[in-house]
Amino acid sequence: xxxxxxxxxxxxxxxxxxxxxxxxxxxxxxxxxxxxxxxxxxxxxxxxxxxxxxxxxxxxxxxxxxxxxxxxxxxxxxxxxxxxxxxxxxxxxxxxxxxxxxxxxxxxxxxxxxxxxxxxxxxxxxxxxxxxxxxx
Amino acid sequence: xxxxxxxxxxxxxxxxxxxxxxxxxxxxxxxxxxxxxxxxxxxxxxxxxxxxxxxxxxxxxxxxxxxxxxxxxxxxxxxxxxxxxxxxxxxxxxxxxxxxxxxxxxxxxxxxxxxxxxxxxxxxxxxxxxxxxxxx
Numbered sequence: 001x002x003x004x005x006x007x008x009x010x011x012x013x014x015x016x017x018x019x020x021x022x023x024x025x026x027x028x029x030x031x032x033x034x035x036x037x038x039x040x041x042x043x044x045x046x047x048x049x050x051x052x053x054x055x056x057x058x059x060x061x062x063x064x065x066x067x068x069x070x071x072x073x074x075x076x077x078x079x080x081x082x083x084x085x086x087x088x089x090x091x092x093x094x095x096x097x098x099x100x101x102x103x104x105x106x107x108x109x110x111x112x113x114x115x116x117x118x119x120x121x122x123x124x125x126x127x128x129x130x131x132x133x134x135x136x
Numbered sequence: 137x138x139x140x141x142x143x144x145x146x147x148x149x150x151x152x153x154x155x156x157x158x159x160x161x162x163x164x165x166x167x168x169x170x171x172x173x174x175x176x177x178x179x180x181x182x183x184x185x186x187x188x189x190x191x192x193x194x195x196x197x198x199x200x201x202x203x204x205x206x207x208x209x210x211x212x213x214x215x216x217x218x219x220x221x222x223x224x225x226x227x228x229x230x231x232x233x234x235x236x237x238x239x240x241x242x243x244x245x246x247x248x249x250x251x252x253x254x255x256x257x258x259x260x261x262x263x264x265x266x267x268x269x270x271x272x
Contacts, residue, residue: 001220001227003164005181007267008217009145012210028139045141047183048270050215058212067243070253072261074148076194076210079186081144084137091137107203117206125208131143134184 006047011078012054013122016040019051022121025099028082049080079125081115086130089114109133142183147214148190149258152176155187158257161235164218174198185216215261217251222266225250245269 013019020040023029029049033041038056042049058073084092096103096118104125105117113133118126149155156176159165165185169177174192178185194209220228232239232254240261241253249269254262 001163001224001231003162003180003218003220003264005219006142006145006183006185006216007219007265007269008215008263009142010215026139027137043270044139046267047142048217049142052215054212064243064245068241069243070240070255070261072213072215074210074212074214076190076212077208078210078214079144079146079188079208080142081184082139083141083143084139088137095137104206105204107200107205109200119206125206127144128139129143131182133143134179 008048008050009080010050010052010072011080011120011122011124012074013051013120013124014053014055015121016051016053018121023049023051026082027095044082077119077123077125079127081127081129083131084128086113086132089116089128089130092116092128111135144184144186145216146186146188146208147216147256147258147260148210149187149256149260150189150191151257152187152189154257159185159187162218163231180218213255213259213261215263217263217265219267220264222249222268225252225264225266228252228264247271 029042029044032043040051054073058071062069101118103116103118107115113130115127115129165178165180168179176187190209194207198205237254239252239254243251251263251265
C-alpha cells in the first residue's frame with residue numbers, strides 16, 4: 001500500500017475566465033470540465049491540473065449526494081512545474097515569446113537542466129523543465 | 137512540443153518540522169531534500185511534492201549562480217490528491233485511523249471511485265483516490 005504519485009495539483013485564480021484563456025494556450029493541457037465561478041479542470045498527461053476560485057471553494061462545500069468535499073482555497077502565488085522534454089526548452093522559450101508571456105527567470109541547474117519560469121494571470125509561478133532536473 | 141504532465145506540486149507550511157513528521161509517515165513519499173526554514177522535497181512516484189515555508193519563499197529569492205528562482209508562497213488551505221490503488225482505499229482508511237489522522241470526509245463518486253480526505257498539520261486538504269476517478 002503506497003502512494004504512486006500526484007494525481008491532482010491545484011492552483012487558485014479568482015478570475016477563471018482569464019485563467020481559461022491562459023491555460024488553454026499551453027500545449028498539452030486539455031480543458032475537460034468547468035463550472036462558472038468555481039473551477040476549471042485540465043487533463044495534463046496522466047495528471048490533473050485543477051484551478052479553483054478560492055472565494056468559492058474556501059466558503060461553499062460541494063455536496064456529492066450527501067458526501068461533502070472539504071473546504072480549501074489559498075491566496076498568494078502558488079507554484080507548479082510542468083514536465084517537458086529537455087530538448088524542447090528552446091521551443092518553449094520561442095513559444096512564450098510568441099505568446100507575449102514574459103519569461104520571469106531562466107535557471108540553469110548544476111546538472112545541466114534548464115527551467116523557464118513565467119506567471120499565470122493570477123500571479124501563480126509556473127515552470128517548464130525536464131524530469132532530468134531531479135536526477136542528480 | 138507539449139507538457140507531458142505535472143512534475144512538481146507545491147504545498148505550503150510555516151512549520152516544516154511538523155510537516156516533516158507528518159509527510160514522512162505517508163507510505164510512498166520519500167524525503168530527498170530539506171533546508172531548515174525553507175523547504176522539504178518529497179519524491180512521490182515520478183512526481184515531486186514540494187513543501188515550502190511561504191514566509192521564506194515569498195520574500196527571499198534563491199540565487200542559483202546568478203539565476204533567480206521567482207518568489208511564490210500562498211496562505212490558506214491548498215489541495216493535493218495522491219494516486220493510490222482503488223482496492224487499497226480500505227487499507228488507507230485503516231492506516232489513517234491507526235495514525236490518528238482524522239478522515240474529514242469520504243466521498244463516493246458517481247463512477248464508483250472513493251476519495252478519503254484528511255488534513256496535514258498546516259491545514260492543507262489531502263486526498264487519496266484511484267486514477268479511476270477521472271475515467272467517467
